[in-house]
Each structure stands twice: as C-alpha cells, then as structure tokens.
Amino acid sequence: MNALLNQLIETHKNDAQKGNVADYIPELKKTPKDLLGISIIDLNGNSYEAGDCDVKFTLQSISKPIVLLLALMDNGESRVFEKVGKEPTGDPFNSIIRLETYNEHKPLNPMINAGAISVSALVKGKNSSEKIDRILEFMRKITNNPTIQVNEHVFESELATGNRNRSMAYFLHDVGNLEGNVEEALTVYFKQCSIEVTAKDLAYIGAVLAADGVDLTTRERLFPKRYCDIVKSYMATCGMYDGSGEFAINVGIPAKSGVGGGIMCTVLGRMGIGVFGPALDSKGNSYAGLRVLESLSSGLSLSIY
Numbered sequence: 001m002n003a004l005l006n007q008l009i010e011t012h013k014n015d016a017q018k019g020n021v022a023d024y025i026p027e028l029k030k031t032p033k034d035l036l037g038i039s040i041i042d043l044n045g046n047s048y049e050a051g052d053c054d055v056k057f058t059l060q061s062i063s064k065p066i067v068l069l070l071a072l073m074d075n076g077e078s079r080v081f082e083k084v085g086k087e088p089t090g091d092p093f094n095s096i097i098r099l100e101t102y103n104e105h106k107p108l109n110p111m112i113n114a115g116a117i118s119v120s121a122l123v124k125g126k127n128s129s130e131k132i133d134r135i136l137e138f139m140r141k142i143t144n145n146p147t148i149q150v151n152e153h154v155f156e157s158e159l160a161t162g163n164r165n166r167s168m169a170y171f172l173h174d175v176g177n178l179e180g181n182v183e184e185a186l187t188v189y190f191k192q193c194s195i196e197v198t199a200k201d202l203a204y205i206g207a208v209l210a211a212d213g214v215d216l217t218t219r220e221r222l223f224p225k226r227y228c229d230i231v232k233s234y235m236a237t238c239g240m241y242d243g244s245g246e247f248a249i250n251v252g253i254p255a256k257s258g259v260g261g262g263i264m265c266t267v268l269g270r271m272g273i274g275v276f277g278p279a280l281d282s283k284g285n286s287y288a289g290l291r292v293l294e295s296l297s298s299g300l301s302l303s304i305y
Ligand SMILES: NC(=O)CC[C@H](N)C(=O)O
Pocket: 059, 060, 061, 062, 093, 094, 113, 158, 165, 193, 257, 258, 259, 260, 284
C-alpha cells in the first residue's frame, strides 16, 4: 500500500500547478503551493502514508462535520434541525443568496458557512473560550492526538477579513436562526476553522467515522452511531461544496474538504483517508488532492455507489 501511495503522490504532484492557494484569508497565502500528502488508517489501526503527511495546515471547513457532532451531542437532533436544513445547495460555500429567499431563512445545511456558524452557536459553554476548549478536547479525542491546537495567526487573519461570514451571522441572528451573542459565535467559528491538523489526523477522524464512532485504539464510543450517520450523509451530499455531485461520480465516498487544502474521507467499515494539497480548484477543493482520490478510489474500488 505504501508503494501505491508513493506512486500516486509522484503522479499527481504537478497537478498542484493547475490550482491556487486560498488568498482571501491572507495568512493562508503563505502556504507553498506544491505540497501533497496522503495518509490512510484502516480499522485495525494499520497506517500507510506518502508525501507531505506530517505538514500542518488548518481544518477550515473540515471543522464543520466535527462541530456538528458536538452540537448534536449537546442539543439533540430536533434542536439542531430547527436551525439548519438537510439539503445540498449547489451554491458556493460562502453564498448568501438563499438565506433571504428560501427555507424560512434557515441555512440549507450545516456544511455551508451560514449553517456552520449557526451550529457553532449551539455548542455548550458559557463563552467562546469555553466552547472552543470543548471543541479542542473533542478534536484531540477523535484524532487520538493530544497536541491539537489553534493556529492563532490564521485565526487573527480570519477575524480581520471574515466580513462575509459576519454579515451572514448578523442576518441569521436577526431572523432567529443564530442564538446568543453573534461575535462570540463568530469567534468560535473562526477558531474551529483555524485548528491545525495533518493528513494523518484527518485519516484518524475518517477511520473513527468509518467505525461508526468507536475509537480504533481504546474501543471507546466517542459519539452515537446515529450522529455518525447524519454527519456521513451530509459529507456525501454536501461535503465538497458545489462539487459534491462530481465527487460522488468520480470518487464515491463521504468526504469533507477545507480551503486549507485538506480532504477528510471515510470509507464505511474499511478506512479513513486524509489528503493535503493546498492549491485549490475554483470551488475551493484541493486540486491535486481530488486527482489523488480519483486514482485511489478506482485502484482500490472504494466507491460506495
Ligand atoms: N470552505 C472553507 O473551508 C471555508 C472556511 C473559511 N474559514 C471561511 O469561513 O470562509
């Protein structure tokens, strides 16, 4: 397997030239474009890797399914689904357009920015720092990595430039779909996006999801299977933003991408996969990462469809 992964990285390394590193968050611009790494962890805990799988990057939108799990555990399904819907949008992740015109101002799903900010507000904690501490604690469990931290430079960069997210959050508050203090919810959202991980961490999370919420090492149940199923369904239908349909056809596994260049994938009953390649396509998905996953999926017959 390691030989296969090395070969995939070699084959697709140059694909990064066709994408661009995210620049709307200034701090992300500093990442070298041609990094590429992959890590796989199977459900027996065996791990395989190639390329830049130890390089740290920020979770960005991959935080959305993780914080959703915590919000579901904190609040239960009915309260979470009062705030966010269950349908894909076909719009970019930061789109505002349907918030005013559709679904009683409820974000269509929690994988777009608007829905994720509403979900961040639901995490229990008396203020943003208590909430982010709980998110970090949960992250450390589902990655089996006690060193997980927030990258404060990326956080400051998002806080300084995230005005589109800010405008969505104030609108959602006005229509009753974002509870509590808006700035506190935004702080939680920007911090969860700024949590640093490696491709290996993403593979571990993917493997826990593939094991229906049970930790690979300790066999402890980290979250209920029902919530695991909800999150995987969202990943399958909306995890790659408005590229989710194409990804279903070309790769065919539940996955979540982030503009930091990560993609976290889960193959039910088999493995978790983490990919990192910071040059993005026009939809915000890792350009080379997608090519690696397409080759891997056809090579190992991973598609669930
Ligand atoms: N798609 C993403 O990864 C977006 C996350 C980013 N922090 C934002 O809010 O715009």
